[in-house]
Amino acid sequence: MAEPKRFSRKEITERNTKKDAVFIIDNQVYDVTKFLDDHPGGHEVLLNVVGKDASEDFDDVGHSIDAKEMMKKYRIGELIDEDKVFVKAQKSAWGSSSGSTEATNDSFYTSWKFPVMLGLLLTVLYSYVFG
Ligand code: HEM
Known part of the structure; x- marks a missing residue:
């Protein structure tokens, strides 16, 4: 498989419109421009987080496994290593x-x-x- 495309956080901040709607969830980059009108939670919530890191908002909703499966379709790459953050992954x-x-x-x-x-x-x- 080809290497995933790498983005910097700064690059993503500029992609914050309806016509170019991109956000970050868990260091992965998603282009949801075509998904806005299909999102079961509505386009407004998505537009609130475009250009940003939406990891927390996404988690807060408690999305289903189906939703997580669906996300893969919109993934366009991931952050460059310098811009990645690792917050969870710590189980007791x-x-x-x-x-x-x-x-x-x-x-x-x-x-x-x-x-x-x-x-x-x-x-x-x-x-x-x-x-
Ligand atoms: C590519 C990313 C995303 C996908 C594929 C996705 C998919 C879905 C799906 C399938 C549902 C229906 C409920 C479920 O199956 O969990 C849903 C509901 C919802 N989503 Fe997303 N979602 C994404 C990103 C986001 C983000 C970033 C936010 C918040 C900023 C968000 C907020 C919501 C809300 C508020 C609901 C409604 C929950 C309810 O009615 O109880 N989603 N989403």
């Missing part, structure tokens, strides 16, 4: 191992297993010494 160590029996990426010490094992060990030790 407690949450990340839930639902699986193995702590996939977590080391033993950052997963829930460590405090649980420590607790058990101390309980056994306590009853042994004072029991």
Whole structure:
């Protein structure tokens, strides 16, 4: 696949009209000029964020998986590395191992297993010494 086209944030700020409606979501660049009238949430909300980083507004709405699938069609590239921001991607160590029996990426010490094992060990030790 071809390399994605790269844009700077400054370049995007100039593309803020109905006829050239572009915004950024999670470091990806979307051209929604043709989507304005088809957006189920209306064209006004989109026009409020053209030329800007709409990541937060997009997230706040809690868009469906379908919407996220639909976005791919309007992606025209991504930001240059210098202009990218990484805000989320931080899951707590407690949450990340839930639902699986193995702590996939977590080391033993950052997963829930460590405090649980420590607790058990101390309980056994306590009853042994004072029991
Ligand atoms: C390419 C980007 C986008 C796509 C493909 C998209 C798609 C959709 C779709 C399919 C829905 C219907 C509900 C759902 O399936 O979640 C929706 C609703 C909505 N969207 Fe977007 N959207 C995009 C960007 C945005 C942005 C940037 C904003 C805010 C600035 C926004 C605000 C809304 C609002 C307010 C609703 C209505 C929610 C409701 O009625 O409960 N959307 N969008």
